[in-house]
Amino acid sequence: MKSSIRGAIILLAGVLSLSSINRIAAAQTGISLAMVLHDEIYVSYNGGELAPLTADRTAKAYPLWSQNGKKIAFVETNSDITSTKVVVIDHNGRTLASFPVHPGSSTTRNVGMRDVEGLEWLADQNIVVTGSINPSTTEYDVFDAITGRQLDQFFDDGRGMAFSPNGRQYAHIAGGPHFTPADEQANNLKIGHSTIFPLDQRKVTFLSAPQWSADSHSLSVFAAEYNGNAHYVVLWRENNGVSLVNIPFAADVVQAMFWSGSNLYLSIMSDPPPSPPEIWQVFGGKTLIRAAAAPEAARLAASAEALSEQMQELVAAAGGSQANFWCKDCALAALPRKTSRTD
Amino acid sequence: MFLQLWQKSVGKVTSCPGYVLALMLFAGAGVSLSHASSASSGPNLVTNGGFEASTSETTTPPGWTNIGHHEGVIPYSNFPQQPVYQGNNFYDLGGYGDPLGPIGDGIEQTVATVPGTAYTLTFGLSGENTGVSTETLTVTVGSHATNFPLTPTGTGLFTRPFTTETIKYSATANSTTISFVTTAATNGTGANDPLIDGVVFSATGTNTSAIAFARANLTTVLATGTPPAGTFSLSATRIAGSTNIAKASFATATTSGTNPATIDLADPVNPSTVGAPTAGGLGSFTVGYSVGANAATKSFQVPTFGMSCYSTPLESDWGSPIIPVWGGPPTACTPVTVNGKVYSSAITNPSGLAGTYCSAFIEEVITEGVGTLNNGTNVKYSPSTTQFSVVTSITGHDGTPLLPGKTVARDLRIIPDTGVKLSLHNIGNGILANDAGTAISGYRLALYKGAGKSVCNNFNNQIVIGACQPAEPNCPGSALK
Numbered sequence: 001m002k003s004s005i006r007g008a009i010i011l012l013a014g015v016l017s018l019s020s021i022n023r024i025a026a027a028q029t030g031i032s033l034a035m036v037l038h039d040e041i042y043v044s045y046n047g048g049e050l051a052p053l054t055a056d057r058t059a060k061a062y063p064l065w066s067q068n069g070k071k072i073a074f075v076e077t078n079s080d081i082t083s084t085k086v087v088v089i090d091h092n093g094r095t096l097a098s099f100p101v102h103p104g105s106s107t108t109r110n111v112g113m114r115d116v117e118g119l120e121w122l123a124d125q126n127i128v129v130t131g132s133i134n135p136s137t138t139e140y141d142v143f144d145a146i147t148g149r150q151l152d153q154f155f156d157d158g159r160g161m162a163f164s165p166n167g168r169q170y171a172h173i174a175g176g177p178h179f180t181p182a183d184e185q186a187n188n189l190k191i192g193h194s195t196i197f198p199l200d201q202r203k204v205t206f207l208s209a210p211q212w213s214a215d216s217h218s219l220s221v222f223a224a225e226y227n228g229n230a231h232y233v234v235l236w237r238e239n240n241g242v243s244l245v246n247i248p249f250a251a252d253v254v255q256a257m258f259w260s261g262s263n264l265y266l267s268i269m270s271d272p273p274p275s276p277p278e279i280w281q282v283f284g285g286k287t288l289i290r291a292a293a294a295p296e297a298a299r300l301a302a303s304a305e306a307l308s309e310q311m312q313e314l315v316a317a318a319g320g321s322q323a324n325f326w327c328k329d330c331a332l333a334a335l336p337r338k339t340s341r342t343d
Numbered sequence: 344m345f346l347q348l349w350q351k352s353v354g355k356v357t358s359c360p361g362y363v364l365a366l367m368l369f370a371g372a373g374v375s376l377s378h379a380s381s382a383s384s385g386p387n388l389v390t391n392g393g394f395e396a397s398t399s400e401t402t403t404p405p406g407w408t409n410i411g412h413h414e415g416v417i418p419y420s421n422f423p424q425q426p427v428y429q430g431n432n433f434y435d436l437g438g439y440g441d442p443l444g445p446i447g448d449g450i451e452q453t454v455a456t457v458p459g460t461a462y463t464l465t466f467g468l469s470g471e472n473t474g475v476s477t478e479t480l481t482v483t484v485g486s487h488a489t490n491f492p493l494t495p496t497g498t499g500l501f502t503r504p505f506t507t508e509t510i511k512y513s514a515t516a517n518s519t520t521i522s523f524v525t526t527a528a529t530n531g532t533g534a535n536d537p538l539i540d541g542v543v544f545s546a547t548g549t550n551t552s553a554i555a556f557a558r559a560n561l562t563t564v565l566a567t568g569t570p571p572a573g574t575f576s577l578s579a580t581r582i583a584g585s586t587n588i589a590k591a592s593f594a595t596a597t598t599s600g601t602n603p604a605t606i607d608l609a610d611p612v613n614p615s616t617v618g619a620p621t622a623g624g625l626g627s628f629t630v631g632y633s634v635g636a637n638a639a640t641k642s643f644q645v646p647t648f649g650m651s652c653y654s655t656p657l658e659s660d661w662g663s664p665i666i667p668v669w670g671g672p673p674t675a676c677t678p679v680t681v682n683g684k685v686y687s688s689a690i691t692n693p694s695g696l697a698g699t700y701c702s703a704f705i706e707e708v709i710t711e712g713v714g715t716l717n718n719g720t721n722v723k724y725s726p727s728t729t730q731f732s733v734v735t736s737i738t739g740h741d742g743t744p745l746l747p748g749k750t751v752a753r754d755l756r757i758i759p760d761t762g763v764k765l766s767l768h769n770i771g772n773g774i775l776a777n778d779a780g781t782a783i784s785g786y787r788l789a790l791y792k793g794a795g796k797s798v799c800n801n802f803n804n805q806i807v808i809g810a811c812q813p814a815e816p817n818c819p820g821s822a823l824k
Binding site for chain 1: 614713
């Protein structure tokens with residue numbers, strides 16, 4: 001897999017060095033590229049010519065392939081959120097759906113997000129539109145991708161909403177509004193609109209965003225006692241509820257938490273850096289055991305992120321922006337179907 | 344010069360020992376024998392600059408590091424019609440290792456240098472000289488690149504005499520990398536690939552030129568070069584953040600003889616004129632100043648910030664309580680549809696707060712933590728006690744009051760300290776960075792404008808030049824870093 005990733009970068013770089021925007025190629029067999037160029041959505045299949053799918057000169061953002069690679073969602077941006085729309089097209093540019101994010105009328109107060117800041121597909125059926133309403137609080141609106149009907153709405157306090165891979169469940173941290181001092185917060189983990197932890201009066205601080213397992217049956221989040229020393233992984237399993245896995249390391253050495261299949265792993269900063277991090281696996285839902293190496297899924301995800309970033313830079317160098325890639329079996333398939341304006 | 348003339352006249356390659364002997368004989372008499380040594384006073388810092396240390400035609404010459412495809416040296420004897428520059432061999436950036444000589448091929452070498460010292464690079468340059476393609480050799484010393492386009496002269500393969508090229512450089516670090524790379528070709532590579540020989544890089548003495556900066560205002564920098572009558576240059580690179588760094592250019596009234604030179608800084612073009620804000624970045628702007636053989640370079644950094652606006656909830660944005668015709672306290676509000684949900688109920692005396700309010704407003708105060716009543720009173724909600732209470736001010740991340748138009752939220756990775764005030768082009772000065780949140784990431788700032796959605800109407804999400812006071816490592820101040 002590594003050699004094919006390298007090949008993709010080299011081939012794409014070579015094409016771009018010709019300074020011909022029309023010859024930007026996704027390069028690796030099976031990759032579809034969508035990007036914004038001159039306010040229009042352009043696509044390229046299998047490294048072929050770039051072709052426009054829109055031509056209405058309306059500013060656009062966040063082109064995003066659906067999970068099956070048959071649809072592209074994007075946002076038609078406007079200086080006023082009431083005129084901002086989500087549009088879904090097929091691979092020929094035919095409009096499948098177009099609906100307003102925050103429709104305006106005499107009895108509608110658009111007091112939520114000021115701008116759309118991201119899109120995410122949920123299992124090809126629904127689309128999530130996100131936008132912040134203050135420096136922390138972010139609004140998540142879930143829409144039916146065909147009818148445009150708003151199905152749900154959430155406000156996350158800053159850690160980020162986590163949608164399960166099957167698109168059916170949502171998890172986020174609540175109870176810590178942006179303008180509320182830490183000592184007055186009552187942070188809690190929610191799945192949907194229901195709190196699952198803590199269910200008692202304990203006061204906790206969440207140190208990460210919730211993360212779903214690939215099978216959507218488990219959820220984890222890193223947490224600590226407020227003003228205390230104990231920190232743990234809050235582990236939720238669909239059939240067993242919540243358990244706490246105590247972490248025998250200092251909180252600041254836990255670099256990352258990731259799922260591989262139904263197994264949960266922690267990446268622990270080794271001593272002294274820059275030695276490779278230690279990988280520990282949550283065993284039996286209660287304890288940690290040292291793992292020999294990071295699971296293949298984690299390495300693939302890291303490779304996919306790196307590849308995506310490099311391809312974004314190449315597209316940007318050629319004048320395009322907000323490139324989104326889709327493939328069925330290549331390394332990039334490890335990336336979630338979401339996009340946002342990056343820093 | 345003698346040596347080359349002699350070589351030409353006898354029509355054969357001079358042996359290396361003979362060349363060395365000639366140098367030994369004439370150098371003490373102050374006679375310049377070599378093209379490469381004419382502008383230099385110190386020893387040659389380049390290893391194997393004459394490409395004489397090996398004979399392999401496919402292996403990278405000793406002392407050099409390969410870039411792209413591998414090449415070796417080529418003896419002049421292989422092409423008797425090629426005028427000799429010096430020694431037995433030259434280097435072809437498209438030789439036997441890879442005759443097609445693709446763009447991106449070359450060699451490089453890193454040498455020890457002393458910051459502030461002036462150096463001169465000289466080398467012989469020629470081309471294979473056939474075909475119709477103009478190929479460009481880019482020679483980079485440190486971060487300074489110079490292009491040498493080579494167009495075939497029409498005299499045929501390996502007939503073009505070498506010319507001596509000179510690049511002056513003032514070192515900025517303890518080591519400097521010198522590279523020779525083919526970077527462009529008008530009609531393909533392979534027939535007119537660059538040839539180099541006699542590479543010399545040596546100190547020409549302590550640099551006597553210097554540059555001083557003064558910041559006239561947020562968007563104007565004065566660069567003063569000494570001694571006078573020099574020539575300025577200007578370049579920009581991104582240090583951190585996005586590529587949306589400030590634009591820098593010499594003022595139109597500035598000519599090559601103008602000293603000090605006025606450098607105008609301009610906000611970058613916002614790639615997204617509508618919609619969500621785009622982040623700025625930290626740019627480094629390098630000014631060069633050359634006076635005769637001396638050259639100085641000096642850089643300053645300027646950040647830009649992608650701006651957005653935020654507000655806090657205002658009661659009147661969320662409907663108005665309806666007084667029943669039969670009297671009594673309101674039990675309903677004007678229906679308000681927010682993101683598909685209709686709010687029409689009213690709440691009287693919610694925990695800790697007297698009066699009747701629209702439920703939509705109360706919901707919003709719970710969501711964000713604060714709100715402002717129609718009479719201007721600020722209220723907060725405590726999730727831990729589920730109580731509302733009146734507060735004298737709304738505070739941000741740092742615990743100090745948010746002031747409309749006078750405070751911003753920042754990314755703590757960019758501005759980690761408290762009490763930092765910003766000057767922001769076209770927005771204002773003395774703006775306190777006292778709020779923060781995960782939605783503000785990178786070179787982004789959100790300007791607090793007060794209570795109510797309307798305060799952010801017509802606020803353009805622009806990208807502006809900024810300066811921090813006091814300066815932060817990632818946010819330089821007005822006193823140029």
